[in-house]
Amino acid sequence: MIETKYGAINENPVADGYHQQEREFISWGELVERSGGKGLTVERIRFVTDPGFPALDLSYLHIIWKGKKYFVTGSPFSQIPKKGWKRHLIEELKKEGVFLAKLFDRASVLWG
Numbered sequence: 001m002i003e004t005k006y007g008a009i010n011e012n013p014v015a016d017g018y019h020q021q022e023r024e025f026i027s028w029g030e031l032v033e034r035s036g037g038k039g040l041t042v043e044r045i046r047f048v049t050d051p052g053f054p055a056l057d058l059s060y061l062h063i064i065w066k067g068k069k070y071f072v073t074g075s076p077f078s079q080i081p082k083k084g085w086k087r088h089l090i091e092e093l094k095k096e097g098v099f100l101a102k103l104f105d106r107a108s109v110l111w112g
Helices: 028-035 085-096
Strands: 002-005 008-011 024-027 040-049 055-065 068-073 079-081 107-111
Touching (some): 024 028, 028 055, 028 068
Parallel strands (some): 024 068
Antiparallel strands (some): 008 107, 040 055, 055 068, 055 079
16 A cells, blocks of 8 residues: 655555554564574564665564564664665575565555
8 A cells, every 4th residue: 555645655554553552672683583583574664765865764673473562673774775675675684594474565665
């Protein structure tokens, strides 16, 4: 779904109340260490950018692991090139030895 508001394009906007859900904070390093990079499902990954800027900035990453919801901090892909962003993200995850289920199904980009 695409939503246009205030001149920005919002790919895959969230449902009302999404940000009021409880999540536990966890660092990327701790999550990868504890999970071994397996069994992780993206609840939502959000990038933002501006016209003319060559990269996407990670706004937030929400993961579900073992039935629990996490707000992940300190990811290694806080900024990625716009061109080929999906390929670049997969390459970064491979380097980390991490597989994220539903990655692109639940990805959102706010194009300013």
